[in-house]
Amino acid sequence: MHQPSWPLPGVGKGTCHRIHFTAQVQVSPAFGAYPLSLSARDSTVSDHGKWTVVDGGVSAARGFSSAGVEARLRYRDRPDLGIIRCSERAAVAGVFTKNRFASPTIQHDREQIERSGGYARAIVVNAGNANAATGAAGLEDARAMTDATAAGLGIPAEEALVSSTGVIGEPLPMDAVGAGIDAAVAALDGGGNGDFPRCIMTTDTARKEAAVELTINGEAVRVGGCCKGSGMIAPNMATMLAFVTTDAAIEPTLLQQMLRRAVARTFNRISVDGDESTNDTVFLMASGLSQPVETHTEAGRRFEEALEEVCRELAKKxxxxGEGATRLIEVQVTGAKDEADAERAAAAVAESNLVKTAVYGEDANWGRIACALGYSGSEFAQENVAIGIGDVRLVEGGVRVEYSEEDATAQLKADPVHIAIDLGAGAGEATFWSCDLTEGYIEENASYRS
Structure with missing residues (x-):
């Protein structure tokens, strides 16, 4: 009988394993196929001696500035429109939603990237209105937003991109949008401000940022970003916007490849409620003001590790x-037949409403975990399975072992809650993140438009 080591590597220590699988995302044809600030001082981005955590988020890399302003599109007394600007003609990569009701902003961004040959200087973003299910008028509004941004910044029209998030099916109030763009341009001309991460928030309760600095060929290279997302979150990036920047010099095709791999291992490994959004977008811009990064090089490998770390930290945030959530859940599967099987098992457990409510209720009901494993589609023999929460072993050889309910309950009070599973079927492993499910989720979504 398979005998797993316990606790599993990293469980209870707050570490996460890198995973690899095929990303199910669509990319631009141009490339082929409030209150809480999460800064360097309180960020959980790891420092393994490979990089240093820094402040600045999406504006940390050389060449980038950002600003957020109050356009009063839906919200009052808070910023809800912003712009990221690059002083250089930056290489850009994008990964977008698979939702068939995709916002016209997605179509427009793909067209813009193709026209520019994979370069951009600005991204304009609004919150409160998704500009989705708005037809031809919505596409014209998306174009008007990038045209106004480009005119205000004095850049070519095709070098501005756009993202929107918020209520679906309502037309954008374009007079307010235009005034907001003018205000954001003025703020950028004044040096920018720190409100961009806040201006993209909808039901989010915290601004989400991360940035690191590493050394390549003796020169500092930074990777930073910010994101939004709280509800309508599922694999394939659902309802989220993420903006990542770097001062490395990377050509667009390689940048796209790196972004696709990073998204597959991070943003596509989170779930709050299983709903995939109409507007999901991840952008990566590279100003080229620091060291060059090329494929199949040590510099390329180290840069990609840092990029993945920043994306992972944003995804976990x-x-x-998650709407109404009280704690993060991290499901780590080892001993799977292969990585794809590990991913299926981890996703099934992390997305199970029964598991999520058990975590909220601090009930170490491991039978719900076993049930989710059973329908996950992963191949294993139940007599080889081990399950634990934190450093408390609950199941070995597919059956319950003696454990203290008090100790298990104590592990469920942690944040994050670590669920460890060894399938005893091979060497595949994967990690997936979700959150507990509470009454707050229902309350938040029952009154979202009010």
Whole structure:
């Protein structure tokens, strides 16, 4: 009989394993196929001696500035429109939603990236209105937003991109949008401000940022970003916007490849409620003001590790800020037949409403975990399975072992809650993040438009 080591590697220590699988995302044809600030001082981005955590988020890298302003599109007394600007003609990569009701902003961004050959200087973003299910008029509004941004910044029209988030099916109040763009441009001309991460929030309770600095060929290279997302979160990036920047010099095709891999291992491994949004977008811009990064090089490998770490940290912050959530759940599967099987098992457990409510209720009901494993589609023999929460072993050889309910309950009070599973079927492993499910989720979504 398979005998797993216990606790599993990293469980209870707050560490996460890197995972790899095929991303189910669509990319631009141009490339082929409030209150809480999460800063360097309180960020959980790891420092393994490979990089240093820094402040600045999406504006940390050289060449980038950002600003958020109050356009009063839906919200009052808070910023709800913003712009990221690059002083250079930056290489850009994008990964977008698979939802068939995709916002016209997605179509427009793909067209813009193709026209520019994979370069951009600005991204304009609004919150409160998704500009989705708005037809031809919505596409014209998306174009008007990038045209106004480009005119205000004095850049070519095709080098501005757009993202929107909020209520679906309502037309944008374009007079307010235009005034907001003018105000954001003025703020950028004044040096920018720190409100961009806040201006993209909808039901989010915290601004979400991360940035690191590493050394390549003796020169500092930074990777930073910010994101939004709290509800309508599922694999394939659902309802989230993420903006990542770097001062590395990377050509667009390689940048796209790196972003696709990072998204597959991070943003596509989170879930709050299983709903995939119409507007999901991840952008990565590279100003080229620091060292060059090329494929199949040590510099390329180290840069991609840092990029993945920033994306992972942003993704975890989205899962932790799930609507009504009180804690993050991290499901780590080892001993699977392969990585794809590990991913299926981890996703099934993390997305199970029964598991999520058990975590909220601090009930160590491991039978719900076993049930989710059973329908996950992963191949294993139940007599080889081990399950634990934190450092408390609950199941070994597919059956309950003696454990203290008090100790198990104590592990469920942690944040994050670590669920460890060894399938005893091979060497595959994967990690997936979600959050507990509470009454607050229902309350938040029952009154979203009010």
């Amino acid at each position: 989205i899962a932790r800020d």
